[in-house]
Amino acid sequence: MPTDITTPDVPVSTPWEDLVTSALLGTDRRPLRAAGGTAAGPVALLDAAAVHTLRRRAALRPATGAVLPVPAPADPRPPLPAAARRRLAQLLADRSAPPSGGRRGAAPDLTELIPQWLASAHARGYRAPAELLPALLDAARARSDLRPHVLAFAGPRGLWLAGLNPEWRFALRASHRGAHRPDTADTEAVRRLWEEGLFAERVALLGAVREQDPDAARSLLTTTWSTERAEDRLMFIDSLRSGLSGSDEAFLEEALADRSRNVRSTAAELLSALPGSALARRMAARATSCVNPDRTGGDVSIAVEAPHECDAAMERDGVVPVPPSGRGERSWWLGQLVEATPLGVWREKFGGRTAQELVMLPVSDGWDAELHAAWCRAAVRQRDPGWARALLGAPSTPLANGPGTVSLAERSKLLATLPPSERALWVAGFIAAHGLSEAFQLLGVCSVPWDGPLGRAVVDALDIARDAGSYPWSFSGVMGLAERCLNPAEADRLAVLTTTPDEPEGASPGAGGYWSEAFLRLVSTLRLRAAMDAELAQDRQDRPGGAGTATGRGSDEAEGGRQ
Numbered sequence: 001m002p003t004d005i006t007t008p009d010v011p012v013s014t015p016w017e018d019l020v021t022s023a024l025l026g027t028d029r030r031p032l033r034a035a036g037g038t039a040a041g042p043v044a045l046l047d048a049a050a051v052h053t054l055r056r057r058a059a060l061r062p063a064t065g066a067v068l069p070v071p072a073p074a075d076p077r078p079p080l081p082a083a084a085r086r087r088l089a090q091l092l093a094d095r096s097a098p099p100s101g102g103r104r105g106a107a108p109d110l111t112e113l114i115p116q117w118l119a120s121a122h123a124r125g126y127r128a129p130a131e132l133l134p135a136l137l138d139a140a141r142a143r144s145d146l147r148p149h150v151l152a153f154a155g156p157r158g159l160w161l162a163g164l165n166p167e168w169r170f171a172l173r174a175s176h177r178g179a180h181r182p183d184t185a186d187t188e189a190v191r192r193l194w195e196e197g198l199f200a201e202r203v204a205l206l207g208a209v210r211e212q213d214p215d216a217a218r219s220l221l222t223t224t225w226s227t228e229r230a231e232d233r234l235m236f237i238d239s240l241r242s243g244l245s246g247s248d249e250a251f252l253e254e255a256l257a258d259r260s261r262n263v264r265s266t267a268a269e270l271l272s273a274l275p276g277s278a279l280a281r282r283m284a285a286r287a288t289s290c291v292n293p294d295r296t297g298g299d300v301s302i303a304v305e306a307p308h309e310c311d312a313a314m315e316r317d318g319v320v321p322v323p324p325s326g327r328g329e330r331s332w333w334l335g336q337l338v339e340a341t342p343l344g345v346w347r348e349k350f351g352g353r354t355a356q357e358l359v360m361l362p363v364s365d366g367w368d369a370e371l372h373a374a375w376c377r378a379a380v381r382q383r384d385p386g387w388a389r390a391l392l393g394a395p396s397t398p399l400a401n402g403p404g405t406v407s408l409a410e411r412s413k414l415l416a417t418l419p420p421s422e423r424a425l426w427v428a429g430f431i432a433a434h435g436l437s438e439a440f441q442l443l444g445v446c447s448v449p450w451d452g453p454l455g456r457a458v459v460d461a462l463d464i465a466r467d468a469g470s471y472p473w474s475f476s477g478v479m480g481l482a483e484r485c486l487n488p489a490e491a492d493r494l495a496v497l498t499t500t501p502d503e504p505e506g507a508s509p510g511a512g513g514y515w516s517e518a519f520l521r522l523v524s525t526l527r528l529r530a531a532m533d534a535e536l537a538q539d540r541q542d543r544p545g546g547a548g549t550a551t552g553r554g555s556d557e558a559e560g561g562r563q
Contacts, residue, residue: 019049069164073156077127081538084121085129091117092135106520108528112484114139116448116529118149120536128154133161137168147171172200184212194220199232206239214243218251230260237266244270249277256316268318272340273381279317283340286314290334291371293350294364300350304367306330307337331370338374343387355390359403373405380413388414395429399438408441420447428457436461436478443478449487458482459490463497466515479518488530491523498523 014032022030022045031039032048040048080088094110121128128136133154140150151158151171162171184190193205210217221236228236237255240248248270255267256279271279286307294303307314310321310333318340323332346358353361363371372391379387391404392414399406404414415423424446431439436458446454458478465475500516 014048016052019045019052023049072160075127075155075157077125077155080121080126080129081535083535083538084126084532085132087532087535088117088121088129088132089135092132092139106517106524108483108521108525109480112480113525113529113532115146115149116484117532117536118146118153120533122149122153124536126153126536128158130157133158137162137165137171141167141170184209190220195224199235203235203239206236207242210239210242214245215247218248222251230263233258233260233263234266237263237270240270244273246274246276249274253278256318264316265318265320268340269381272318272342275342275344275382280340280342282313282317283337284342284345287334287337287341288345288349290337291346291349301362301364302367302371303364304334304371306334306367331367334367335370335374335377338371339377339381341378343375343378343382343384355387359390359393369405372403373407373410376405376410376414380410380417383417385417385419388417392426395426396433399434408438412441412445415442416445421451423447424451424454428453431457431461436465436475440477440481443481443485446485448485450485452487455486455490458486459494459497462519466497466519469511471511473514476518479522483522483525486522486526488526488533491526491530494519494523494526 018032022032027040027042027045032045033039079085091110091114136150136154137158140147147170154161154171159171162168190205190209194202197205206217206221209220218240225233225236237252240252252267252271256264256271258264258267268279271277272283274280290305290307292303294301307330310319310329314333314337315321319333319336321333323329343355347353347355350358350361359372359375362368375387376391378384379391392411393403397403405411415426418426427439427442427446428451430442431454443450443458449455450458459482462475462479462482497519498516500512
């Protein structure tokens, strides 16, 4: 390369900034001066720019090569069928489409079907297409409700990709599978990670060890317990719910004296779930001193004398002394004592009476609502289906006259302790007796797709509301839930409801058209869900190479290469 490159017109000392200014404004408005003082033209300007550019490049040092990431891990799951892959791409593309103006219209809302599609694909053991992983992670970043489904479906490659983009780091925080975890049999590696790892890694490690050896996990936790932050101690102690047994009692008893109120409360809750624990016995002794059989007049009833104080021993056992606003102190303390008492205590206290018999006994001085609500919480905490059935009562019973609580939130929790089929039957009976307006919260705890009796009860209730000319928008929530939860096989039976009915006198204006549109959307959504299920159920053996042939493996390697 020549050591001195010049132009005949513009001196090489002309600053680069002057060249840029003249190029932007034009040499007529901002001329450059040649060596003799004359104005240089456009050609001289370009020559000078070329010289400057060449000199700049000649002075550059080679850049250091970037460190390549480790290759994506293998995902042994089989690939999606082609039709299902196209469907996923369509669902993800629709997610970013602009809103169409609300829930009106007969077209299915594809964004609401994404969680169900992801759960079905993961349940069938498919792996996520490599080229759609970025769109999946973007969807999960925008919608936190999608994250569990996306992380399960995306698998190890999704977590690998999330580690390369700061915007997707939520995946590493949200998934214990994303944390590094050694072989739980390697005690030295376990100890080192427990002492030196990040919080997510330690939570994942503790959960993994707990699954294999609950006692070893608890021993690991004790080694650093006194030095952990309060919020970390709360997460760690909560992991003891898995595999909880009497062996954990000593550790949990010590945690009752923890500096954090939340840790103390969680320890007390776990101990109360152990009927044989010392705390459960202490709470039972307090509760049975407040709630006793009363045989005055020959018939047995329940006498209640709520505690008059909350002493230090009660506080140590998890009783919160200060009630919420608007709640009396004594009823607040009583509820906490009964909630933490093993339910079997009441059978012994009341002469062997069953849960059904106990909840039907009269309660003195208006304490029945407080006592029954506390029994409801105890049944949920102790996962006792017998008490749950007793407190729920018959689904046809008027809400105000039920044996348990009128709170639909509490009833939902009680229902969750029952087997799925029994749960669905109870809610179906409730809808038949009380309609849909009170049942929305209860439907949320029923397994999907809804069992036949439950699905028929929902459709019948919607049909009744339609024929009555009821205000249609008040049922939009249930209709949206039905689109996601009804069995797709119900589509043909619902087709007759898509016609516009005659509006009865006093009906909301336009109600018939709305109902027709809503049922059209419901039917089209159910049929779309059936098509999606068929695409996911497509036999992989029908494709060239099959699931286990070299062709299938080649597809996996090809996706890995695209990563």
